[in-house]
Amino acid sequence: MSKAxxxxxxxxxxxxxxxxxxxWRENNPEKVIQINAEQYKKHQVKILGHKRKVYNNNPEKxxxxxxxxxxNNPEKHKASKLKSLYGLSVEEHxxxxxxxxxxxxICGKDFSEARACVDHDHETGIVRGMICSNCNSxxxxxxxxxxxxxxxINYLEGGMRNDR
Numbered sequence: 001m002s003k004a005x006x007x008x009x010x011x012x013x014x015x016x017x018x019x020x021x022x023x024w025r026e027n028n029p030e031k032v033i034q035i036n037a038e039q040y041k042k043h044q045v046k047i048l049g050h051k052r053k054v055y056n057n058n059p060e061k062x063x064x065x066x067x068x069x070x071x072n073n074p075e076k077h078k079a080s081k082l083k084s085l086y087g088l089s090v091e092e093h094x095x096x097x098x099x100x101x102x103x104x105x106i107c108g109k110d111f112s113e114a115r116a117c118v119d120h121d122h123e124t125g126i127v128r129g130m131i132c133s134n135c136n137s138x139x140x141x142x143x144x145x146x147x148x149x150x151x152x153i154n155y156l157e158g159g160m161r162n163d164r
Contacts, residue, residue, distance in 0.1 A: 075090075078090065082118075085118075086118050086120055086125075086127050087125070087127075088118070088127065093118070096118070096127070096129055096130045097111070097116060097130055099129065099130075100116075100129065100130050104116075104130075104131050104132035104135055105129065105130075105131060106131055106132070106135040107132060107134065107135055109132050109134070111130075111132065114132035114133055114134060115132065115133040116130045116131070116132060116133075117130065117131060117132065117133050117136040118130060119131045119135075119136055119139070121144065122144060123144075
């Protein structure tokens with residue numbers, strides 16, 4: 001079959017072509033991922049430009065659409081956030097939780113009582129572990145500064161001695 005006749009057959013039989021391609025995709029998932037990655041890399045600037053244009057034409061619609069996707073896909077959303085914010089997989093996040101035995105290593109609160117947070121160094125991005133939201137906020141409010149934390153400890157110890 002010549003190339004011209006093959007193209008003619010494809011135009012005349014779009015449903016059969018679609019079904020054949022679908023079967024091929026189902027039987028070759030690794031190749032599909034590889035081809036998609038190659039195509040994305042090849043056309044990345046064009047794709048991102050189009051996405052930006054679509055977003056800029058109707059940002060409110062795109063925010064609603066994104067929010068709806070997040071609500072409909074909570075596990076994928078969680079995985080995406082963990083990966084983009086901290087470079088963690090869901091399994092690595094779970095391992096960090098398991099390492100704490102379900103308790104904040106700073107205050108000892110059970111994570112069933114207080115929300116667990118990924119604690120990370122804001123300068124290096126290195127994840128330190130899981131702590132409760134109160135301890136995470138406290139460390140953040142003190143700018144992750146050890147000297148300030150030690151001053152707070154000294155202040156509290158001095159304040160407690162004065163109460164006796």
